[in-house]
Amino acid sequence: MISFIVAAVAAVAQPAAKPVDPAALAAATALVQQLDVRGQISRGMAQNVQAMKSGVALRAMLAQQPGFAQAYQANRAKFDPVLQKAGGIQAEIAQKVINDNINAVVAESARAYARNYTAAELKGLSDFYRSPLGQTFQRSQPQVSAEIGAATGRAIGSKLDAAMQANSARLQTALAPLNAAPPPKKK
Numbered sequence: 001m002i003s004f005i006v007a008a009v010a011a012v013a014q015p016a017a018k019p020v021d022p023a024a025l026a027a028a029t030a031l032v033q034q035l036d037v038r039g040q041i042s043r044g045m046a047q048n049v050q051a052m053k054s055g056v057a058l059r060a061m062l063a064q065q066p067g068f069a070q071a072y073q074a075n076r077a078k079f080d081p082v083l084q085k086a087g088g089i090q091a092e093i094a095q096k097v098i099n100d101n102i103n104a105v106v107a108e109s110a111r112a113y114a115r116n117y118t119a120a121e122l123k124g125l126s127d128f129y130r131s132p133l134g135q136t137f138q139r140s141q142p143q144v145s146a147e148i149g150a151a152t153g154r155a156i157g158s159k160l161d162a163a164m165q166a167n168s169a170r171l172q173t174a175l176a177p178l179n180a181a182p183p184p185k186k187k
Contacts, residue, residue, distance in 0.1 A: 020114045027122035028113035034126055035138070037109045038102060045098045053091035055083030066168075 032038075051057040059079075062068045072079050113122060128134040164171070 018115055020111055021119065023119040024114040024117065024122060025110060027119045027126070028110040028117070031113060031122050031126050031129075032106060032110045034129060038106050041102060041105055042098075045094075045102075049091045049094050049098070052087045052094055053084075055080065055085075055087035058083050058087045058090060064164075 048057070051060075059072065062083075063072075117125065129138060
């Protein structure tokens with residue numbers, strides 16, 4: 001949930017895109033292909049889709065609702081198949097959205113590289129990733145990222161959830177005006 005909020009805020013906060021040099025775009029497109037950005041996105045999304053399919057993502061989302069955790073623990077045999085079925089629907093929907101939009105994300109990845117690096121810099125990056133050190137970096141990066149993600153989850157994730165739960169009354173109070181009935185229209 002928080003990642004969706006962060007992504008939404010980042011999208012709104014993005015400055016207007018600067019023009020893209022065609023030579024940089026060509027070099028960036030080659031680099032994106034070399035780095036297998038499509039595969040990286042697909043593998044990352046596959047993890048999310050699998051979490052949906054198993055019902056784990058839905059259960060985590062519902063766990064934020066008051067009383068859900070207790071009800072779930074009291075009757076897991078009833079909840080798990082329902083969550084897995086609903087999660088399967090979520091996964092099917094998500095996979096279609098991913099399939100329909102991955103090309104746009106890959107193309108935007110190339111444009112992002114092209115906006116932020118010159119053609120010469122992109123060639124240098126491409127050369128680096130072809131070098132023995134670059135190859136080692138690429139092979140090791142998924143494990144390094146996984147370890148960083150796990151450390152983030154341990155150090156921040158559960159504490160963030162607990163802090164949000166502890167402050168749920170404050171959050172509900174802050175959001176209460178959104179639940180109020182609109183004022184009557186003046187005639």
